[in-house]
Amino acid sequence: MxxxxxxxxxxxxxxxxxxxxxxxxxxxxxxxxxxxxxxTFLADPITMLQDGWLLLTRFGxxxxxxxxxxxxxxxxxLAAAIAVPLGILMGAYKSFEAFLEPFVSxxxxxxxxxxxxxxxxxxxxxxMQKLLVIFIGSVFQxxxxxxxxxxxxxxxxxxxxxxxxxxxxxxxxxxxxxxxAPEIAEILRLVLGWAWTYVIxxxxxxxxxxxxxxxxxxxxxxxxxQMIFGIIIIGIIGLISDFLFKAVNRKLFPWxxx
Amino acid sequence: MSNTxxxxxxxxxxxxxxxxxxPVRALEPTNLQVEQNDFxxxxxxxxxxxxxxxxxxxxxxxxxxxxxxxxxREIKGPGADRGMVFQSYTLFPWLTIAENIxxxxxxxxxxxxxxxxxxxxxxEKVGLRGFENHYPxxxxxxxxxxxxxxxxxxxxxxxxxxxxxxGALDNQTRGLMQELLLGIWERERKTVLFVTHxxxxxxxxxxxxxxxxxxxxxxxxxxxxxxxxxxxYRMKTTPEFSDLKAQLTEEIRVEAMQAEGVH
Numbered sequence: 001m002x003x004x005x006x007x008x009x010x011x012x013x014x015x016x017x018x019x020x021x022x023x024x025x026x027x028x029x030x031x032x033x034x035x036x037x038x039x040t041f042l043a044d045p046i047t048m049l050q051d052g053w054l055l056l057t058r059f060g061x062x063x064x065x066x067x068x069x070x071x072x073x074x075x076x077x078l079a080a081a082i083a084v085p086l087g088i089l090m091g092a093y094k095s096f097e098a099f100l101e102p103f104v105s106x107x108x109x110x111x112x113x114x115x116x117x118x119x120x121x122x123x124x125x126x127x128m129q130k131l132l133v134i135f136i137g138s139v140f141q142x143x144x145x146x147x148x149x150x151x152x153x154x155x156x157x158x159x160x161x162x163x164x165x166x167x168x169x170x171x172x173x174x175x176x177x178x179x180x181a182p183e184i185a186e187i188l189r190l191v192l193g194w195a196w197t198y199v200i201x202x203x204x205x206x207x208x209x210x211x212x213x214x215x216x217x218x219x220x221x222x223x224x225x226q227m228i229f230g231i232i233i234i235g236i237i238g239l240i241s242d243f244l245f246k247a248v249n250r251k252l253f254p255w256x257x258x
Numbered sequence: 259m260s261n262t263x264x265x266x267x268x269x270x271x272x273x274x275x276x277x278x279x280x281p282v283r284a285l286e287p288t289n290l291q292v293e294q295n296d297f298x299x300x301x302x303x304x305x306x307x308x309x310x311x312x313x314x315x316x317x318x319x320x321x322x323x324x325x326x327x328x329x330x331r332e333i334k335g336p337g338a339d340r341g342m343v344f345q346s347y348t349l350f351p352w353l354t355i356a357e358n359i360x361x362x363x364x365x366x367x368x369x370x371x372x373x374x375x376x377x378x379x380x381x382e383k384v385g386l387r388g389f390e391n392h393y394p395x396x397x398x399x400x401x402x403x404x405x406x407x408x409x410x411x412x413x414x415x416x417x418x419x420x421x422x423x424x425g426a427l428d429n430q431t432r433g434l435m436q437e438l439l440l441g442i443w444e445r446e447r448k449t450v451l452f453v454t455h456x457x458x459x460x461x462x463x464x465x466x467x468x469x470x471x472x473x474x475x476x477x478x479x480x481x482x483x484x485x486x487x488x489x490x491y492r493m494k495t496t497p498e499f500s501d502l503k504a505q506l507t508e509e510i511r512v513e514a515m516q517a518e519g520v521h
Contacts, residue, residue: 159318160348160406164362164413165338174365178352255352255393 043225048232051225061214065233068199068210071127075134076195080188083142090143091150091180092172101147104140112137113201125206130199137198138191145191149183150176182253189245196238263449264292264315264417268324271310284310286476287324290468292417295447297440299454299464301506303514307475308453312421315451316342328416338362341410345422347402349394355405356381356390362413380408383442400431407439417449424459436462437491444488457506458494461485469509472517479509 002008008016025045031037032044043051055061090097090104112133119136123129153176161175203212211230218226250257271285285307292298302308313319315326317336326333328340336342341362349358356377363373381387384404394402403423410418420439424432440463443450454460460467461483469479485498493499 154348156344156346156348157350159316159336160342160344160350161361162318162336163316163338163340163342163419164409165365167365170365174361175350179350181352253352255395 040222041224043223043228048225048228051223052229052233055214055226055229059214064210064214065237068203068212069237071130071202071210072134072192072195072199074127075131075199076138076188076192078131079135079138079142079191079195083139084146084184084188087143087146087184088150088172088177088180090147091153092176097147097151100143104143108140108144110136110140112198116202116205120206125208130202130207130210133202134195134198138195141191141194142187145187146180146184149180149187153179182249182256185245185249185252189242189249192241192245193238196234200234261294262291263294263329264290264451265327266290266292266311266315266324267327269311269314269321269326270323271307271314271319272322283474285314285321286474288475288477290477292449292451295449297443297450297452297463297465298468299452299460299466300468300470301454301457301460301510302470302475303472303510303517304455305473305517306470306513307473308470309421311470311475312419312451312453315417316340316419318342338366338413339416341413341415341418343403343406343410343418343420343423345425347394347399347406347426349402349405349409351394354391354393355386355397358394358405359409359412361409366413376412380412383411384408384438398431399427400435403427403435404438407442411442411446411448415448417451420450420452422454423452425454425456432456432459433491439463440489457503457510461499461502461506462489462491462494467506469506470513472513478513481506 029045032039032042033046039047052061086100090100115136116129116133119129119132123132157175157179158171161171166174199210200212200215203210204216207213211234215227215230218224218230266288268287268289269285270283270287273282273284275281288311300308300311310319314321315328315333317333317340333340349355350361353361359377359380360373363376368376377390381390384407386401386404386408389397389401394405397405406423407418407420424435427435436459442448443463450463452460452463464483467479467481467483468477469481470476471478481502483502485493485496485502
């Protein structure tokens with residue numbers, strides 16, 4: 001029996017991780033190929049792969065993937081560029097926090113997806129509308145989480161900096177920001193994951209391209225294989241971006257692992 | 259001979275009550291004069307306000323009443339003229355040992371070449387050559403506190419403030435640290451204010467021991483330590499040392515009993 005909190009080796013970890021994927025696909029194949037679930041509602045894994053291949057080779061699905069990735073990254077970068085500095089300021093200066101925090105906390109609970117109809121009115125169904133959905137969905141989350149992280153900076157480090165002659169600005173620049181940089185990167189990684197759900201919602205309504213658009217198109221044709229393929233692609237891209245983010249963080253912040 | 263570098267004038271500190279509770283008087287009005295090149299240890303039971311007093315000198319806390327003068331100028335806030343070493347490990351974890359030591363110099367705008375020279379000299383003095391490019395996490399607690407001392411000294415402060423810097427270290431390491439700090443002081447004669455609750459440490463390091471009473475803290479005794487320099491750890495077993503220790507143990511015991519509510 002494994003003991004609580006006992007670490008496992010890297011090899012065991014990978015094997016276990018992969019084996020659940022295998023189990024999952026096996027269960028799916030069993031349910032569909034075994035005839036327990038109607039084909040109309042759930043395609044089997046083989047059909048899904050065939051449909052996916054067709055999508056990629058015949059229907060230009062790669063273009064859809066590209067445009068979706070572009071929207072996520074665009075909206076997310078926009079949100080991060082505004083939210084990270086604001087979050088740092090809010091975390092550092094309590095008066096600024098008192099000024100913005102109540103509004104941001106309120107805005108955070110506004111569902112990004114509910115803005116889609118409104119944004120279509122304001123920005124049409126072009127790219128701007130898609131970017132704005134992701135922007136609205138991400139920006140308040142990032143602001144709040146960064147502000148909390150910065151606000152929780154170890155006080156003794158700040159005090160040490162002051163006794164070493166740091167000015168107020170110096171403390172922000174040379175203690176608050178570097179101390180929280182890894183945490184901020186981690187917050188961005190997390191929120192990027194959420195941004196993926198917003199983009200699909202934005203593409204489900206009033207869109208003529210993207211993964212979400214393909215999924216809604218396929219629904220009309222009852223092509224569940226294509227729909228599942230699209231969903232799985234999103235998962236895979238998410239996994240890759242997560243992996244890249246982690247790798248970059250390890251490279252940028254070696255002191256965390258030292 | 260009036261070489262007073264630091265003057266503590268009627269400094270008191272009352273912390274406001276939490277959640278409507280009664281305010282807490284941490285420090286009674288306190289007067290203390292520190293001469294140039296003195297090594298003063300402030301000894302007292304925990305919670306006696308000795309750290310509060312040190313933090314007021316550092317400028318990290320404000321006195322409720324009274325004032326602190328450093329070279330005749332009133333202290334209004336923290337500054338590079340008072341180096342501080344904390345009990346907790348306060349090295350910046352994202353900077354290497356060399357970068358940590360250079361922190362204050364960089365804030366001051368000292369040119370790089372000169373910075374490196376100073377850093378190298380202090381790395382040497384605290385015995386950390388070869389660890390310049392390590393991160394704090396990779397070092398033991400004793401090494402981290404040595405770096406913290408080097409970081410404070412590299413700034414060339416007027417006075418060095420230490421708040422139980424060796425409190426978290428094991429006994430053996432603490433002994434070595436005391437010798438290292440004393441060795442540096444014997445060579446450089448930097449004015450030092452050192453807070454501790456360890457009687458042996460207070461005597462071994464000091465030229466003057468200030469004993470503080472239980473909360474609310476006030477200075478209870480001011481005892482000069484005339485043991486000769488350079489001091490060696492074996493001094494801790496000499497009769498003179500033992501006498502001082504016995505005397506201070508009595509002083510502190512009464513206070514500790516009071517602090518614990520034992521009579």
